[in-house]
Amino acid sequence: MEFLIASAIGMLTAAGLYLVLRLRTFPVILGISLLTYAVNVFLFTSGRITIGAPPILRDGVSTYTDPLPQALVLTAIVISFGMTAVVVMIALGAYLGSNDDHVDDQTHEPDEPKTEEPS
Amino acid sequence: IIAYARSYLSRDDNMGEFFKYLLLFQGAMVGIVMSDNILLLLIFWELTSLSSFLLIGYWKHLPEGRQGARMALTVTGMGGLAMVGGMLILGQIAGSYDLSVILQNRDLIQESPLYVPALILILLGCFTKSAQFPFHFWLPHAMAAPTPVSAYLHSATMVKAGIFLMARLWPVLSGTTEWFVIVTTAGLITMVLGSVIALFKHDLKALLAFSTVSHLGLITMLLGTGTAFGAMAAVFHILNHATFKAALFMSAGIIDHEAHTRDIRRLGGLRSLMPITFGIATLAALSMAGIPLLNGFLSKEMMLEEANHTVLFNTPWLVPALAVIGSLFSAAYCFRLISHVFLGPVRDDYPAKPHDPPAGLWLPPALLVVLVVLIGVAPFLAEPFVKLVTGSLLGTAADVPKNYFKIWHGLVPALYMSVAAVVGGALLLMAYKPALRLWDAAPRPEAKVLFEGLVEALVRLAKSIIHPLHNGAFSRYGAVMAVTVIAAGYHAWVTGTVGDATRQLQMASPVAIAGWLMLIAATVGMVFLHRNRLLSLILIGIVGLMVSIGFVFVSAPDLAMTQITVEVVTIILMLLALNFLPNQTPVESTVLRRMRDVGIAAAGGLAAFVMAYHYMLRDAVTAPISEFHLANSYKGGGGTNVVNVILVDFRGFDTYGEIIVLGIAALLIYALTETLLSSNVRAKLLNRKPDQPRAGNEHPMMMVVLTRVMMPVVMMVGFYIFLRGHNEPGGGFIAGLIVSIGVVMQYMASGFNWASARLRYPYHGVIGAGVLIAGLTGIGSWFVSKPFLTSDFTYVRIPPFQEFELATAAAFDLGVFLAVVGAVMLSLESFSRLARRDNVEENKHAFDIDPSRDDPPNGVSPKTEGAS
Amino acid sequence: MNKAFRWLFPHPSLTLILTVVWTLLQNDISAGMVVFGLILGIIIPVLTSAWWPDRPRGFRLGKMLIYISIVMWDIIVANMQVAWIVLTVPNSKLRPAWVVVPLDIRQPEAISVLAGTITLTPGTVSSDLSNAGHSLLVHTLHTDDPDAVREEIKNRYEARLKEIFV
Amino acid sequence: MTLATLLTYLSAILLVIGAVFTLVGAIGLVKLPDGMTRLHAPTKVGTVGVGAMLLASVVNSYANGEGSLHELLIMAFLFVTAPISANFMAKVHIHRRACDEPPAPLRDDTWSTYDTPKEDLEHVDTTV
Amino acid sequence: MMMPDDIMGWALVIAFVVTALGQIMAMVRLVIGPSTGDRILALDTMVINAIALVVLLGISQGSRIYFEVSLIIAMLGFVSTVAYARFVLRGDIIE
Amino acid sequence: MIHWIIAPVVMPALVAPFIVLAARYHIGIQRVLSLAGVVALIAVAAGLAWQASDGTVTLYQLGDWAAPFGIVIVGDALSTMMVLLTSVLALFALLYAIGSGWDARGRHFHALFQFQLMGICGAFLTGDLFNLFVFFEVLLIASYGLMIHSGGNVRLRAGVQYVLFNLLGSTLFLFALGAIYAETGTLNMADLAQRATLISEEATVGLRIAAVLLLLVFAIKAAIVPLHFWLPSSYAEAPAPVAALFAIMTKVGAYAIIRVYTMIFPPDLEATSGLFGIWLLPAALISLALGMVGVLAARKLDRLIAFSVIGSMGMVMVSTALFTPVGIAAALYYTIHSTLAAATLFLISDLVRTGRGSLRLKPMPPIAGASLTAGMFFAAAIAMTGLPPLSGFIGKLLILDAGFSSPLAVWVWATILISSLISVVGFARAGSIVFWKARSVAPEEGGEPPAAPTPLSYLAVGGLLALLVAYTVFAGKAHGYMTMISKQLFAPDAYISTVLDTPGKLSKPKTEEK
Numbered sequence A: 001m002e003f004l005i006a007s008a009i010g011m012l013t014a015a016g017l018y019l020v021l022r023l024r025t026f027p028v029i030l031g032i033s034l035l036t037y038a039v040n041v042f043l044f045t046s047g048r049i050t051i052g053a054p055p056i057l058r059d060g061v062s063t064y065t066d067p068l069p070q071a072l073v074l075t076a077i078v079i080s081f082g083m084t085a086v087v088v089m090i091a092l093g094a095y096l097g098s099n100d101d102h103v104d105d106q107t108h109e110p111d112e113p114k115t116e117e118p119s
Numbered sequence B: 001i002i003a004y005a006r007s008y009l010s011r012d013d014n015m016g017e018f019f020k021y022l023l024l025f026q027g028a029m030v031g032i033v034m035s036d037n038i039l040l041l042l043i044f045w046e047l048t049s050l051s052s053f054l055l056i057g058y059w060k061h062l063p064e065g066r067q068g069a070r071m072a073l074t075v076t077g078m079g080g081l082a083m084v085g086g087m088l089i090l091g092q093i094a095g096s097y098d099l100s101v102i103l104q105n106r107d108l109i110q111e112s113p114l115y116v117p118a119l120i121l122i123l124l125g126c127f128t129k130s131a132q133f134p135f136h137f138w139l140p141h142a143m144a145a146p147t148p149v150s151a152y153l154h155s156a157t158m159v160k161a162g163i164f165l166m167a168r169l170w171p172v173l174s175g176t177t178e179w180f181v182i183v184t185t186a187g188l189i190t191m192v193l194g195s196v197i198a199l200f201k202h203d204l205k206a207l208l209a210f211s212t213v214s215h216l217g218l219i220t221m222l223l224g225t226g227t228a229f230g231a232m233a234a235v236f237h238i239l240n241h242a243t244f245k246a247a248l249f250m251s252a253g254i255i256d257h258e259a260h261t262r263d264i265r266r267l268g269g270l271r272s273l274m275p276i277t278f279g280i281a282t283l284a285a286l287s288m289a290g291i292p293l294l295n296g297f298l299s300k301e302m303m304l305e306e307a308n309h310t311v312l313f314n315t316p317w318l319v320p321a322l323a324v325i326g327s328l329f330s331a332a333y334c335f336r337l338i339s340h341v342f343l344g345p346v347r348d349d350y351p352a353k354p355h356d357p358p359a360g361l362w363l364p365p366a367l368l369v370v371l372v373v374l375i376g377v378a379p380f381l382a383e384p385f386v387k388l389v390t391g392s393l394l395g396t397a398a399d400v401p402k403n404y405f406k407i408w409h410g411l412v413p414a415l416y417m418s419v420a421a422v423v424g425g426a427l428l429l430m431a432y433k434p435a436l437r438l439w440d441a442a443p444r445p446e447a448k449v450l451f452e453g454l455v456e457a458l459v460r461l462a463k464s465i466i467h468p469l470h471n472g473a474f475s476r477y478g479a480v481m482a483v484t485v486i487a488a489g490y491h492a493w494v495t496g497t498v499g500d501a502t503r504q505l506q507m508a509s510p511v512a513i514a515g516w517l518m519l520i521a522a523t524v525g526m527v528f529l530h531r532n533r534l535l536s537l538i539l540i541g542i543v544g545l546m547v548s549i550g551f552v553f554v555s556a557p558d559l560a561m562t563q564i565t566v567e568v569v570t571i572i573l574m575l576l577a578l579n580f581l582p583n584q585t586p587v588e589s590t591v592l593r594r595m596r597d598v599g600i601a602a603a604g605g606l607a608a609f610v611m612a613y614h615y616m617l618r619d620a621v622t623a624p625i626s627e628f629h630l631a632n633s634y635k636g637g638g639g640t641n642v643v644n645v646i647l648v649d650f651r652g653f654d655t656y657g658e659i660i661v662l663g664i665a666a667l668l669i670y671a672l673t674e675t676l677l678s679s680n681v682r683a684k685l686l687n688r689k690p691d692q693p694r695a696g697n698e699h700p701m702m703m704v705v706l707t708r709v710m711m712p713v714v715m716m717v718g719f720y721i722f723l724r725g726h727n728e729p730g731g732g733f734i735a736g737l738i739v740s741i742g743v744v745m746q747y748m749a750s751g752f753n754w755a756s757a758r759l760r761y762p763y764h765g766v767i768g769a770g771v772l773i774a775g776l777t778g779i780g781s782w783f784v785s786k787p788f789l790t791s792d793f794t795y796v797r798i799p800p801f802q803e804f805e806l807a808t809a810a811a812f813d814l815g816v817f818l819a820v821v822g823a824v825m826l827s828l829e830s831f832s833r834l835a836r837r838d839n840v841e842e843n844k845h846a847f848d849i850d851p852s853r854d855d856p857p858n859g860v861s862p863k864t865e866g867a868s
Numbered sequence C: 001m002n003k004a005f006r007w008l009f010p011h012p013s014l015t016l017i018l019t020v021v022w023t024l025l026q027n028d029i030s031a032g033m034v035v036f037g038l039i040l041g042i043i044i045p046v047l048t049s050a051w052w053p054d055r056p057r058g059f060r061l062g063k064m065l066i067y068i069s070i071v072m073w074d075i076i077v078a079n080m081q082v083a084w085i086v087l088t089v090p091n092s093k094l095r096p097a098w099v100v101v102p103l104d105i106r107q108p109e110a111i112s113v114l115a116g117t118i119t120l121t122p123g124t125v126s127s128d129l130s131n132a133g134h135s136l137l138v139h140t141l142h143t144d145d146p147d148a149v150r151e152e153i154k155n156r157y158e159a160r161l162k163e164i165f166v
Numbered sequence D: 001m002t003l004a005t006l007l008t009y010l011s012a013i014l015l016v017i018g019a020v021f022t023l024v025g026a027i028g029l030v031k032l033p034d035g036m037t038r039l040h041a042p043t044k045v046g047t048v049g050v051g052a053m054l055l056a057s058v059v060n061s062y063a064n065g066e067g068s069l070h071e072l073l074i075m076a077f078l079f080v081t082a083p084i085s086a087n088f089m090a091k092v093h094i095h096r097r098a099c100d101e102p103p104a105p106l107r108d109d110t111w112s113t114y115d116t117p118k119e120d121l122e123h124v125d126t127t128v
Numbered sequence E: 001m002m003m004p005d006d007i008m009g010w011a012l013v014i015a016f017v018v019t020a021l022g023q024i025m026a027m028v029r030l031v032i033g034p035s036t037g038d039r040i041l042a043l044d045t046m047v048i049n050a051i052a053l054v055v056l057l058g059i060s061q062g063s064r065i066y067f068e069v070s071l072i073i074a075m076l077g078f079v080s081t082v083a084y085a086r087f088v089l090r091g092d093i094i095e
Numbered sequence F: 001m002i003h004w005i006i007a008p009v010v011m012p013a014l015v016a017p018f019i020v021l022a023a024r025y026h027i028g029i030q031r032v033l034s035l036a037g038v039v040a041l042i043a044v045a046a047g048l049a050w051q052a053s054d055g056t057v058t059l060y061q062l063g064d065w066a067a068p069f070g071i072v073i074v075g076d077a078l079s080t081m082m083v084l085l086t087s088v089l090a091l092f093a094l095l096y097a098i099g100s101g102w103d104a105r106g107r108h109f110h111a112l113f114q115f116q117l118m119g120i121c122g123a124f125l126t127g128d129l130f131n132l133f134v135f136f137e138v139l140l141i142a143s144y145g146l147m148i149h150s151g152g153n154v155r156l157r158a159g160v161q162y163v164l165f166n167l168l169g170s171t172l173f174l175f176a177l178g179a180i181y182a183e184t185g186t187l188n189m190a191d192l193a194q195r196a197t198l199i200s201e202e203a204t205v206g207l208r209i210a211a212v213l214l215l216l217v218f219a220i221k222a223a224i225v226p227l228h229f230w231l232p233s234s235y236a237e238a239p240a241p242v243a244a245l246f247a248i249m250t251k252v253g254a255y256a257i258i259r260v261y262t263m264i265f266p267p268d269l270e271a272t273s274g275l276f277g278i279w280l281l282p283a284a285l286i287s288l289a290l291g292m293v294g295v296l297a298a299r300k301l302d303r304l305i306a307f308s309v310i311g312s313m314g315m316v317m318v319s320t321a322l323f324t325p326v327g328i329a330a331a332l333y334y335t336i337h338s339t340l341a342a343a344t345l346f347l348i349s350d351l352v353r354t355g356r357g358s359l360r361l362k363p364m365p366p367i368a369g370a371s372l373t374a375g376m377f378f379a380a381a382i383a384m385t386g387l388p389p390l391s392g393f394i395g396k397l398l399i400l401d402a403g404f405s406s407p408l409a410v411w412v413w414a415t416i417l418i419s420s421l422i423s424v425v426g427f428a429r430a431g432s433i434v435f436w437k438a439r440s441v442a443p444e445e446g447g448e449p450p451a452a453p454t455p456l457s458y459l460a461v462g463g464l465l466a467l468l469v470a471y472t473v474f475a476g477k478a479h480g481y482m483t484m485i486s487k488q489l490f491a492p493d494a495y496i497s498t499v500l501d502t503p504g505k506l507s508k509p510k511t512e513e514k
């Protein structure tokens, strides 16, 4: 069991990293989502694995899985959801403005006049 | 000097600014002299460089001004930093930054291994500031500054700051061979070099500047000898030089001001035109040349005397010889100054008609010259002052020499030497023309060009380092970060010790293996199929589904529900975005690059695997705090769903932050949408053509009909999940997502326009209300003098309902619920507002095709013409 | 009075459904739950009624129940048939076909229910509606006689629906 | 042979039935030749399979004494949503021309999916 | 009396294994496609099977805690299926 | 029950939603509310700082749950000082935003600004690591919003990278937290400090991994090379007042490092010994050098300032990485200085932009309000490059002094001295190009002269400069205070006992139980 979960975390991380290193915003964002899955599961496992013992108090039941990591993961899921929405929006805005969804900002010299911000 | 400057500067220059800088500078100089704490001294020291930068650069529009200023700042700044280093070392050795203390610890300092570095650093500072070889080049280029400045700066004070400091530290630093060799050599070379260059300068000020350099060299050399007599000579010469050089600079200024040129070749014959200036300048120049009865002569005698007793590199004749050569050239340029500027025939091609200036200009130099003569004739007047200063300089290191100041010492070698120098100088001037030709023929480096070149080269180098490194290549940034993290983690791992596993491995059921297989398959699929973006979205849907199921499997129903709902909303968001983005990701990176990325990814994956596996097989060092949560969730939190109690009670503060994150996300998305729609993007969006022909029937009937029943049910389920969250899986967050998805369902069925036209929620308000409710619930506990977010609960019974719980946590959860609904809906709304095109008219009805509505029996509906 | 009723119950059947759903959710049929469910069943439709502007016309619940039971039975039977087809008939012998069903019923709800029924009774998937909603495109997995399929649909289901949604 | 036992047997049987149907659905999904035919197996056979399992859960709950009916709700959801999903997927096949051309409708002039907005046809040809 | 529980146990094992198998087969279809419709269908199938898995888990643990999960999957899986389909059909899923 | 300590978090967290709820369409009301909020924040922060100045540690148990089971807010000298710094900085950034009209160039500026403050204050005050993560996210997502405020392609493209990079950072943070909890079973810092000592030397990897990951997370925030790549573009492209506020964000990373690696993983902790000694100081030195070289290389004023921020963070980290009381004290002194200096420079860059229309380091026609702007620029540059008489010089001396004891003393001194020479050259070059060369270029025909900045803008900048001067004048006092703080940091017992020995709802401290 532990091996399955750990290897799944590893696999998700690897795939996530690979996609994060791609050149377009869309795969990069997907990669980050994969990383988020990986880290959420990892964070969950920090309470170790217990099967069939959800942390819902029941009379006469004494073993529960560690509830704290679950709460933490829940928070993490929510936050990374917000983050994903934001990064998708910003990436979209950048694409709509420049018709270019490269994540690398090399289409222009960072200091050339055309980058001047009219403000 | 200030008096002089006022009448000198022309009206159109900004006097205020100028005097601001000038006074700043003076303050700094005074500071250097006064301060007894070396840190304070350093401050003033740096301040002089700085203010001189501003002073020199005062005439901004002249490029020489700017470059001169920057060169001065750079060179002296560098020296200053060296000085900082040296001084701090000194302080560290002496254990105090008090100058008086440091001066007490001569032996301690000179025995310390850090003495040499300290000495070198400090001398670096002094030499740069006093323009000693090899840093003599910056001074003359500071010439662009208005005359009084350069006069003051260069002849009188700033450059002497270095000398002053050498003198000040003389007791602790001098007397060692390092000191002697470095200082004396630098001094001698500077003296000779300076005078030689000065002789061949045509710009009056340049000539004077280089002569200053040479005289500073002289003084340095005297200090370098390390004898008390040398020190006294130095002090005396400082005094004399200050007088005649300042006078000369002012005269130069006057000439420049009157004749509108400083080029010696264009001057001459001014004797008759401006007699007063002539008198002043001549006396000062002769003094500088070392003619008896003028103060220059006296200190020069002492210098030659000292030189006689100085043996450098075990060659007794070296120092005297150089000294003579130096003073020979210096005599030569003094004579040249007199003859080529004032003597000779009156010319008719001066740029302006020169005549003596008003007293306001010539009086100050005149006074100085009076001093020159006075001291020259009656040296004993200066003697007490000089000896006093020397005494304070020597401190405990040595006693003030007994020698009296007199004009006639008898036929000592020094006299022969100075006669030789003067005569030689006169002869050299007669042979000036050929000598000049020789000089012009001789190749020599132009300091300014070198400096500019150096700085530009530096800048180029810096650019070649910085710009390729920070060229916006995120993929490289990410790679660097990943590698860094992995490396640091690996280092931590190998330098640590691995304990034995304390937990048993659990058997994996076939179902778990199947789920694992699918997760892996989907993940790998993501990597190989990510170029087809829609497909990769479907795959990530699978990943999410599997993770959720996995959560159910490992007894985390709350997580599973959250994951799956978040999953759905995320996918909807991504689809909304993908609608604008290209549907394919082209192949761009080389195979090599992809190999590199695979390597990094594999390493990262391995690291994550090892970590996870390591921790899962070992227990925490002691019982985790969650035991408390399990034990007190019901007693103290009034809920049996411990996860939910943690979220809204034990760690409600996290949740508070979490919903705020969501709220911000929505506000941000909304704000950006507004910005985009008010920019040129709007037009682009309005007449955007779909990248492929769309199917007909925007709002299918069946979907709408279903939604009408489904949506209310979903709402109810959401409400249900919300209510029971505290005791069973569920809670405000999941409920919020469910409800929003219900609304989205409606949007998808009947379209955004139709749905929001019928029922418009003020999503901003919902978010704000949510966050406020959560916050106010927290504050509520203040009124029972409990900390923020302290929860309380009670059980009430209203027939016919059975007893149910009322908890403040529920109010907090309500805030969460509202914030989530508002955030999700506002984001989705913003996204879909981008998609509004102007050529689509708002649909009147919930769905397009409705025979019961528009039914000409077996007729043709308005939509049909023009269909394929 | 009538207006008040209409306002309170924009969609009585929906209220009923919601009440049932609530009791099912709570998984206990106590008075309190039913009452609470009823309250929700009233509130939610009122809140969302804006999205259901045109009230459905008459609707015969009894016949509907009969219809549902028939469909249930068909589903069970037909599922076995399809299972058999899937397992036994090789792809080469499989005879899928399009069937076009002209519609006599007009009401969206009726059409939707019909389409749903067709889809749920295996072997047929209602795939599309004509652009004015007068015929339904049905895909059959395996049949030799499309017309028979059409007839069955019209007689067995559409006829009944016509009586349910008047 | 108590009622509980009977119910347990019943739910076991239902489980197996459900399993069989689920499997058939999956097999159909893999085996059947083209998009439209593949649509048949899982959307409904699968649905019934899950339905059976849900029933099993209900029965089982009664077998264990605490009766619960709420699985029926899930069933209801599945049964009302399945046709819509199927309909949409069919539309996808039709729109993407992933199936053979259906005959023209009897009364109207085209199927709603083919009813592509005019402005789309101006700049791209419909063959995707 | 042991028999019924054994039978139940076996039935559960069969159900679990078969459903898992179903998932894997659906995954195969999802990967090989060929058309987007097939892939959406595969996803939809997997969602439904996922519900089955959760229900089975509930039965095997004799716990009702997992009801909400399966309920939500049932409700929302449908939404994502429709969303994918609408994207293929119309591009804009909320128009 | 005294609630002041929570105010810096709650106040902005109430002001912001109220602005969203009530004043969404009235920039005027927004400005008033926002300003009022910040002023109140300053008052509270000042009070808290004064309260903590005598070494008292104020504990606030959220939800009345005792640490480590609940989340606690802890106000000690360091955290309250940072909060005060934040609020003061915020005031001037806000004044400038209003004065320059930046806040009206997009939606929700003030709400985001308040949320940003909430996040920063929370990060400084919290005593719980996961809660720290949450506040990091709050301040980050608010910063995303502020950074892309008013849009524009360049800004958005820079924004994408900024967000993505920080998302990676957040992910790393979660990995670290998972490791921490898995290894120690707690999240409360004080409790961690105690549990870390329980680790046996046969099994240290768990804690070491956790510690190093955490350090890397904070290093990203502190923009230490090679984790600094997110900074230049995002700070350069961010609206000036936002960039000014961002000056404090890098310090959050520095703060976290100082807090965690003096209290939880102190230098003398066996389990984590030799974890980062060999690379942290060098990395800091490289950051310093690279930042200042960047100053020399930059082609635009805003990027130049951004690089100088990296450099100054390098300075802070150099001093921090010594992990000696003297070093930390110097680091703290320099932290405040560099925050103010960087903020001032960013605002000035916007003055230049307003007057000149461009920040390119190319000779251009004279700028509106040149002399005043120039004066301010040189003053700020003097501070940033560490020339006397301003606080930068003092800070530099302090750090050099602290570095004397390090085994790498030679490197430390060489890097600091040389890099500050480079920065002097860089700033002098930039200044003379922007303000002096301008005289030699004739204004091009047709182009209407850009408007001069508003007085309020100048007031904001002037205020910051005044602060810098004051900070220099009272350098002695300030450094004394920093020394006190770093003493407190290296003797965290008071902190730990206050946090862990205070009973809460349903719980007594361990010490009493046993």
Ligand code: NA
Pocket (backbone or CB within 6 Å): A036, A079, A080, A083, F167, F170, F171
């Ligand atoms: Na994240």
Ligand code: NA
Pocket (backbone or CB within 6 Å): B578, B579, B580, B581, B582, B583, B691
């Ligand atoms: Na697209």
